[in-house]
Amino acid sequence: MKAGVLLAVLLMAGAAYGMELSMQVQPEQPRAFQPFFTQNQPAKVVIEVRDASGRLVRDVWLDVRVEHVKGTFSGRLLHTGFPYLEGKEVLGGRFFSRDGRLELSYVFPIRGSYRVEVTASAGEERVSREFTVKVREQGYEVRNAVLLVLLMLGFGTALGVIFGRACVRVRR
Numbered sequence: 001m002k003a004g005v006l007l008a009v010l011l012m013a014g015a016a017y018g019m020e021l022s023m024q025v026q027p028e029q030p031r032a033f034q035p036f037f038t039q040n041q042p043a044k045v046v047i048e049v050r051d052a053s054g055r056l057v058r059d060v061w062l063d064v065r066v067e068h069v070k071g072t073f074s075g076r077l078l079h080t081g082f083p084y085l086e087g088k089e090v091l092g093g094r095f096f097s098r099d100g101r102l103e104l105s106y107v108f109p110i111r112g113s114y115r116v117e118v119t120a121s122a123g124e125e126r127v128s129r130e131f132t133v134k135v136r137e138q139g140y141e142v143r144n145a146v147l148l149v150l151l152m153l154g155f156g157t158a159l160g161v162i163f164g165r166a167c168v169r170v171r172r
Contacts, residue, residue, distance in 0.1 A: 018052035021118055021129040032111040032135050042105040049100040049120045049127075056100030063119040064102070066091035068112055069132075085110050108135040 023045065030043035047064070049057045070087030090109060095102050108114065116131040 019057055019120060019122065019125055019127040020050045020052075021120055021127055022048045022050070023116065023118065023129075023131045025133055030108055030133070030135050032108055040107055042107045043133075045104040045106055045116075045133075047102045047104075047118055049097070049122070057120070057122050058098060058100060060097050060100050060120050060122040062095045062097060062102050063117075063121075064091070064093055064095060064104075065089060065117040066106075067115045067117070068110065069115050086112070090114070108133070111135050 026044045026046075030041075047062060049060050049062070051057050067089045068085055068087060091106065112135060114133045114135060116133060117128070118131070119126065119128040
């Protein structure tokens with residue numbers, strides 16, 4: 001009887017030893033939230049805690065912290081336009097999972113890189129890992145920005161030609 005209990009304790013300790021964290025995000029590069037866009041799709045974030053044998057760890061606490069990384073989008077030239085959120089924590093919490101798997105649906109507020117820090121605790125075992133999620137701008141926003149730049153370039157060129165010809169006529 002004692003040998004069986006000792007073997008069970010050793011097996012449980014061996015299963016908890018060497019926990020591994022993994023995270024998947026669908027879609028792989030989610031898009032940022034747009035306030036007047038009715039088709040904002042949340043990203044599905046799945047965090048799994050597995051033991052050394054590859055099985056999901058049962059009864060695990062997950063501490064999750066999501067922070068926007070400041071200055072990673074395009075440097076100083078193009079920033080996100082929301083300095084209040086740049087470099088700040090946008091989500092944090094402690095979650096309990098019976099089966100070692102946590103699924104979250106989340107709409108990332110602004111474009112750029114996000115650092116996701118996850119700490120898993122099961123009994124005395126604890127493991128931490130950091131992940132990075134890159135969030136893109138909505139496709140129509142990029143299209144509209146390119147069209148605006150092209151329109152301004154065309155307008156500026158047309159005005160330059162008109163005023164240039166007028167200046168040449170005045171000098172003659």
